[in-house]
Amino acid sequence: MRGAITNEPPLVEIENLSVDFATSRGAMHVLRDVSLTLAPRRIVGLVGESGSGKSTLALALLGLLPTNATGVTGRIDLSGVDLLSLPPERIEALRGNRIAMIFQDPMTALNPVFTLATQLIDAQRRKFPRLSRSELLERAAKMLTRVGISDARARLSAYPHQLSGGQRQRVMIAMALLCEPDVLIADEPTTALDVTIEAQIVDLLKELREEFAGSIVFVSHSLGLISDLCDEVAVMYAGKIVESGPTAEVFADPRHPYTQALLACEIDPGHDFSERLVTIKGELPDLVAVPQGCIFAPRCPSRFEKCGTEPPPLHVAPTHAAACWLVE
Amino acid sequence: MNDIWSQGSLVRYGAVRLAFAALVLVGSITLLCCLTLIVRGDPATILLGPRATPDAVALFRQQMGLDLPIYERVFVFFANALQGDLGTDVISGRPVAGLVLAALPNTMMLAVSAIALAMLIGIPIGCYAAVRPGSVADQVLAVLSVSLVATPSYVVAILLLYFFSVRLGWFPVLGAGDAGDPLDQLHHLVLPTIALAVGWIGYIARLVRSSLLEVLGEPFIRTARAYGQPERRVVMKYALKLACIPTVAILGVGIGELMGGAVFVEIIFNRPGLGSLVFKAIGDRNYPVVQGSILVIVFIFVVANLLVDFLYAWLDPRIRENIGRARGGGA
Amino acid sequence: MHDVFQRIWRSPSGRLGLIATLLVVICGIAAPLLATHQPNALDVAARLSPPSVAHWLGTDQLGRDLFSRGLYGTRIAVLVALAVTSTALVVGTLLGVIAAYAPAPVERAILALFDIISSFPSLILALSLVAVLGPGLANIILLVTVVFIPQFGRVARAQTLTVKERPFLEAERALGASGSRIMLFHVLPNIIGPIVVLASMNVPVVITLEAGLSFLGVGIRPPLASWGAMLFDGFTYLDQSIWPVLVAGGMLTLATLGFTLFGESLRDAIDPKLRREP
Numbered sequence: 001m002r003g004a005i006t007n008e009p010p011l012v013e014i015e016n017l018s019v020d021f022a023t024s025r026g027a028m029h030v031l032r033d034v035s036l037t038l039a040p041r042r043i044v045g046l047v048g049e050s051g052s053g054k055s056t057l058a059l060a061l062l063g064l065l066p067t068n069a070t071g072v073t074g075r076i077d078l079s080g081v082d083l084l085s086l087p088p089e090r091i092e093a094l095r096g097n098r099i100a101m102i103f104q105d106p107m108t109a110l111n112p113v114f115t116l117a118t119q120l121i122d123a124q125r126r127k128f129p130r131l132s133r134s135e136l137l138e139r140a141a142k143m144l145t146r147v148g149i150s151d152a153r154a155r156l157s158a159y160p161h162q163l164s165g166g167q168r169q170r171v172m173i174a175m176a177l178l179c180e181p182d183v184l185i186a187d188e189p190t191t192a193l194d195v196t197i198e199a200q201i202v203d204l205l206k207e208l209r210e211e212f213a214g215s216i217v218f219v220s221h222s223l224g225l226i227s228d229l230c231d232e233v234a235v236m237y238a239g240k241i242v243e244s245g246p247t248a249e250v251f252a253d254p255r256h257p258y259t260q261a262l263l264a265c266e267i268d269p270g271h272d273f274s275e276r277l278v279t280i281k282g283e284l285p286d287l288v289a290v291p292q293g294c295i296f297a298p299r300c301p302s303r304f305e306k307c308g309t310e311p312p313p314l315h316v317a318p319t320h321a322a323a324c325w326l327v328e
Numbered sequence: 329m330n331d332i333w334s335q336g337s338l339v340r341y342g343a344v345r346l347a348f349a350a351l352v353l354v355g356s357i358t359l360l361c362c363l364t365l366i367v368r369g370d371p372a373t374i375l376l377g378p379r380a381t382p383d384a385v386a387l388f389r390q391q392m393g394l395d396l397p398i399y400e401r402v403f404v405f406f407a408n409a410l411q412g413d414l415g416t417d418v419i420s421g422r423p424v425a426g427l428v429l430a431a432l433p434n435t436m437m438l439a440v441s442a443i444a445l446a447m448l449i450g451i452p453i454g455c456y457a458a459v460r461p462g463s464v465a466d467q468v469l470a471v472l473s474v475s476l477v478a479t480p481s482y483v484v485a486i487l488l489l490y491f492f493s494v495r496l497g498w499f500p501v502l503g504a505g506d507a508g509d510p511l512d513q514l515h516h517l518v519l520p521t522i523a524l525a526v527g528w529i530g531y532i533a534r535l536v537r538s539s540l541l542e543v544l545g546e547p548f549i550r551t552a553r554a555y556g557q558p559e560r561r562v563v564m565k566y567a568l569k570l571a572c573i574p575t576v577a578i579l580g581v582g583i584g585e586l587m588g589g590a591v592f593v594e595i596i597f598n599r600p601g602l603g604s605l606v607f608k609a610i611g612d613r614n615y616p617v618v619q620g621s622i623l624v625i626v627f628i629f630v631v632a633n634l635l636v637d638f639l640y641a642w643l644d645p646r647i648r649e650n651i652g653r654a655r656g657g658g659a
Numbered sequence: 660m661h662d663v664f665q666r667i668w669r670s671p672s673g674r675l676g677l678i679a680t681l682l683v684v685i686c687g688i689a690a691p692l693l694a695t696h697q698p699n700a701l702d703v704a705a706r707l708s709p710p711s712v713a714h715w716l717g718t719d720q721l722g723r724d725l726f727s728r729g730l731y732g733t734r735i736a737v738l739v740a741l742a743v744t745s746t747a748l749v750v751g752t753l754l755g756v757i758a759a760y761a762p763a764p765v766e767r768a769i770l771a772l773f774d775i776i777s778s779f780p781s782l783i784l785a786l787s788l789v790a791v792l793g794p795g796l797a798n799i800i801l802l803v804t805v806v807f808i809p810q811f812g813r814v815a816r817a818q819t820l821t822v823k824e825r826p827f828l829e830a831e832r833a834l835g836a837s838g839s840r841i842m843l844f845h846v847l848p849n850i851i852g853p854i855v856v857l858a859s860m861n862v863p864v865v866i867t868l869e870a871g872l873s874f875l876g877v878g879i880r881p882p883l884a885s886w887g888a889m890l891f892d893g894f895t896y897l898d899q900s901i902w903p904v905l906v907a908g909g910m911l912t913l914a915t916l917g918f919t920l921f922g923e924s925l926r927d928a929i930d931p932k933l934r935r936e937p
Contacts, residue, residue, distance in 0.1 A: 064550060064553060064554055088559075092553075092556050092558060092559070093556060094556070095553070095555060095556035096554070096555030096556035096557075097556055100554070100555065101554045103547065103550070103551060103554070105547065108546065108547040108548060109547050109550075109551045110548055110551065111548040111551075111552065111566055112548070112570070112644070112645070112646055113569050113643065113644055113645060114566070114569075122552075122555070122557060123557075125556075125557075126555065126556035159645045159646070161645070161646050172551075175555070179555070352771075352775060352778045353778065355771060355774070355775040355778075356775050356778045356779060359775055360787060470672075474672070474916065474919060474920060474923075475912075475916060477919065478912055478915040478916035479908075479912045479915070479916075480867045480870065480871065480911060480915070482871060482874055482890070483890070483904075483908040483911060483912060486890070486893075486894050486897070486908065487904070487908065489897070490897055490904070494897065494898060584779075584780030584781070584783075585780055585781065585782075587780050587782075587783065588780045588781060588782025588783055589782070591782060591783075591786070591875070592874070592875070596894065606783070607786070607875060610786060610789065610790040610877065611876075611877075613790075618787070618790055622779075622783060622787055625780070625783055626778055626779055626783070629778060629779070629780055629783075630778055
């Protein structure tokens with residue numbers, strides 16, 4: 001049953017992952033000592049503001065970090081293999097095979113000069129090298145219908161610019177599902193879409209969630225989406241995971257001040273607009289010259305002296321952890 | 329996709345561009361005819377000489393149609409041209425169409441080989457440089473290609489002629505070779521082709537390099553990589569097709585410039601061809617030949633541009649929607 | 660302005676281009692001062708001789724000093740380049756801006772004119788016009804200018820169309836600024852960038868075209884020292900001495916190279932979007 005905590009070994013284990021980007025001002029610490037576990041058939045949400053490092057984490061899983069990414073340390077373990085130590089051809093072999101990704105902006109994620117058929121067929125070649133072109137085309141047509149694209153067969157010979165944004169995102173989802181990956185990463189799949197289209201895509205994801213056999217990493221800045229779709233959540237801030245655990249628990253009983261602030265910021269339908277909107281004072285820290293101590297301390301309303309030292313993830317409950325001294 | 333006139337159809341795009349090109353052609357030739365109006369002095373006396381009798385002059389003017397109003401001249405010219413009559417050579421009395429048709433294959437051979445050579449060498453070089461940006465090879469290529477582009481084709485032609493024909497004797501100095509012997513013709517073709525192609529090799533290499541680099545940074549390339557496409561396929565199939573589009577776009581203009589360059593090369597290597605024909609006719613004030621050959625040159629240019637537009641639309645389906653716009657012509 | 664200059668200076672090719680361009684311009688202006696001989700002074704005894712102490716770069720078929728003629732050739736090249744580019748820029752930009760603001764028939768007529776001019780390969784157009792007007796310095800400047808008008812016109816029009824719709828122009832209109840005032844003070848400064856870049860990239864093309872026409876004998880005629888004419892003379896006597904060809908061709912190439920490098924680094928410095936990331 002989806003959502004049940006099993007005793008199976010984790011599918012993906014990220015241990016102490018750190019990534020720096022080389023910039024003109026020096027090394028920017030985009031991810032610092034991030035650890036995360038992804039169990040089979042679970043959906044983990046990564047939530048955080050822009051600049052929190054969540055997209056970088058997603059790209060790191062795929063081995064698609066940009067060329068200015070230096071200082072990559074740590075370990076990403078996929079079924080016993082450390083992805084970071086693999087040579088490029090081995091990682092290439094995993095993409096579109098055991099790991100697949102849905103990108104954020106469907107308008108630019110598809111190649112404008114090739115038909116959908118070509119792109120969908122090529123995407124499957126890693127996983128199904130022995131299938132013929134027509135068989136792959138057939139699978140693509142069926143999947144397009146499954147994700148809600150009408151007249152799929154005709155659509156296959158269309159070019160991306162002839163489709164709407166919502167349709168293109170459905171195609172991206174289809175592309176990912178066609179690979180039957182063990183790990184599916186969805187990097188803010190609805191952010192670039194209109195609200196009404198977003199709702200449709202979210203419904204589609206909910207439908208597909210039951211059928212999908214692998215695990216999903218769902219990256220978003222929307223708490224609402226995360227609570228709707230994900231079993232577990234990891235809250236990220238400035239390159240670190242500040243709180244993680246089962247979604248329901250974390251959102252009901254947030255222990256890290258940042259998570260609490262995030263939840264408070266969400267505008268709920270019953271909001272009384274005579275009250276001021278809640279905001280988080282201050283700004284994101286400089287990721288090049290990272291200040292000492294708890295990364296959230298400068299903006300934290302409850303900080304005290306101990307916050308001068310960086311807190312490790314402390315357990316609130318067996319699966320719920322928050323990196324805050326207040327947990328003690 | 330069933331209806332031949334449907335949006336995005338290549339055919340519809342082609343038809344519109346064809347109509348537009350025809351209009352431009354008519355306009356160009358009209359301009360040309362108008363130009364002969366402002367020739368200083370009377371063409372008849374210039375050509376026939378100061379000792380020509382008034383009767384001879386009058387007869388000549390009548391034959392040339394110089395006494396007709398300008399719009400009639402243009403109309404007559406076009407009417408004749410469509411029937412294959414481009415006028416008569418004033419000096420030899422032979423039909424211009426014949427002269428042009430005899431000269432045309434030589435020039436086309438030269439132009440086509442030059443473009444083919446330029447693309448054959450330029451595109452792979454550009455690819456190589458784009459895949460290894462910043463490397464020693466890339467930098468050497470950058471310097472070399474700029475130098476090649478900067479050197480005018482006639483300078484290259486003269487230098488090639490000097491070193492390889494006059495000095496080393498590897499290649500013949502003049503002519504297009506024996507008409508019946510393709511190998512001999514090829515032998516005569518080598519240096520002129522290289523002279524014409526050199527500048528374009530550099531230009532194409534740089535163009536391919538910069539467009540390929542740009543395309544490789546696009547999000548959809550990341551998608552292709554994310555689905556495990558082998559790097560070779562990513563570059564050669566997904567990126568290259570798009571990156572070649574700017575190269576194709578300049579091909580049309582390139583053919584025109586090449587025909588201009590052919591004038592120099594034909595004169596320097598003493599090859600028969602449209603270029604040397606036009607040039608000699610201008611010197612002789614042989615207007616019918618000038619008009620006729622320029623009509624053919626412009627016609628070829630316009631047709632070549634049309635083909636290039638077609639190729640462009642075939643490569644990039646997004647263009648098929650923007651039907652009225654000429655490549656580089658509109659906003 | 661200042662940081663554009665800095666960016667050009669920082670790149671090696673830009674620096675080279677800037678230096679070469681300045682060198683060419685200086686040679687052109689200071690030719691009488693730098694030349695060792697009068698450009699038309701004959702020394703028939705020493706005709707077609709290689710470089711020597713008396714003639715630094717050798718002599719041509721009439722014994723004229725190649726170094727001095729080459730320097731005076733720089734004058735011609737710079738003069739023609741300047742005259743043609745600035746005239747084509749002004750006329751083309753004017754037509755382009757008018758086309759952007761004018762009613763549709765006028766715009767279409769102007770664009771048709773551009774299309775017709777560009778339907779001729781540039782050399783062929785130049786040759787046709789030469790057939791009509793005859794050779795000579797003034798005519799060459801005129802007809803080469805015509806060849807380049809469409810490019811400036813199209814860029815100017817495209818830029819004006821983009822700028823026209825910007826909100827700040829509406830604000831100006833709302834404040835009551837007149838049409839010409841808007842065009843002069845607000846549109847022009849915003850479109851001038853790409854136009855200047857186009858001008859700098861066209862300079863080497865103009866030089867090459869003029870030299871080519873002079874080479875064919877329909878451009879600038881002797882005794883005026885044009886590199887193209889020198890090249891043709893050299894070609895005629897190629898079997899006797901390669902030096903005239905080398906000097907003329909070399910100077911032509913170096914000037915073109917310098918202007919090309921400069922033009923490209925100017926383009927890269929002005930428009931960050933066009934700059935290629937390392």
